[in-house]
């Protein structure tokens with residue numbers, strides 16, 4: 001990974017921190033995006049010392065659920081890094097209660113879905129000019145059993161935090177597939193993953209009984225954050241995956257994901273609906289490609305007599 005610039009959001013704790021550690025240990029120029037500039041700089045300095053990699057840097061952000069933060073982070077990244085080879089969209093959270101951000105958007109949707117979409121869109125030209133490049137989206141197996149409701153993307157009717165989280169992770173897989181399609185032919189790949197059930201700070205933002213229950217369950221069945229970082233690190237670094245795009249990975253392997261996550265028409269509709277919410281332009285449609293071998297009709301062979 002020498003000479004590669006890798007940006008990781010939510011790199012201050014849990015899976016993101018361990019992903020950053022693993023990537024820094026592989027020699028990449030590692031950029032941690034985290035809440036609080038001084039705090040993130042301190043964590044970057046610790047990682048630099050513990051991995052022996054002098055090129056670990058920090059980009060501070062207020063709140064990745066806010067439109068202003070997406071533009072601030074993207075502008076700062078573009079200004080400071082002439083090439084960006086990997087963007088790991090890891091920051092995410094479960095919110096038990098429905099609340100709107102300062103932009104008037106339900107916060108699960110804003111942080112888990114719109115932030116990865118906005119950062120990928122705002123950094124698209126930099127990723128393309130740095131190709132081969134990759135976008136890695138940290139989704140979850142919690143996407144299973146959900147469907148997208150285009151009429152109620154923000155859970156205004158009958159909100160359930162659990163359903164909002166599951167839907168957000170389904171939406172992230174669908175957007176991964178649509179972004180992969182739109183990056184076709186550019187040398188930029190986009191993949192999503194489930195990191196496993198991992199002991200981390202996940203859910204603790206809710207406090208009270210919810211935080212306690214998540215801590216308790218995690219104590220019984222969850223794996224370490226180092227283990228949770230294995231699939232993100234593979235997707236960011238493994239040369240075998242250079243051309244793999246639009247896929248969903250579990251335990252380091254391509255996995256189909258739920259039926260709802262493989263609906264290309266829904267992926268297109270959702271992509272347009274999300275971009276309308278954040279008022280960013282769509283990436284261009286990919287050029288018409290020559291038919292793949294599966295689509296080429298077989299040669300007509302002479303009929304043996």
Ligand SMILES: NC(=O)c1ccc[n+]([C@@H]2O[C@H](COP(=O)([O-])OP(=O)(O)OC[C@H]3O[C@@H](n4cnc5c(N)ncnc54)[C@H](OP(=O)(O)O)[C@@H]3O)[C@@H](O)[C@H]2O)c1
Pocket residue numbers: 009010011012013014015016034035061062063064065090091092093094111138139140141194195196197198199200201202203
């Ligand atoms: N843990 C699991 O079992 C599990 C399973 C499937 C998927 N995931 C996904 O894995 C990803 C990482 O989660 P984790 O388990 O490592 O949880 P975590 O320990 O809570 O880490 C979440 C990271 O995201 C950051 N973050 C949260 N809200 C933010 C905001 N509004 N603005 C900026 N940064 C914010 C956190 O920053 P702070 O350090 O400032 O809090 C932290 O760095 C998430 O996308 C989660 O949905 C986790």
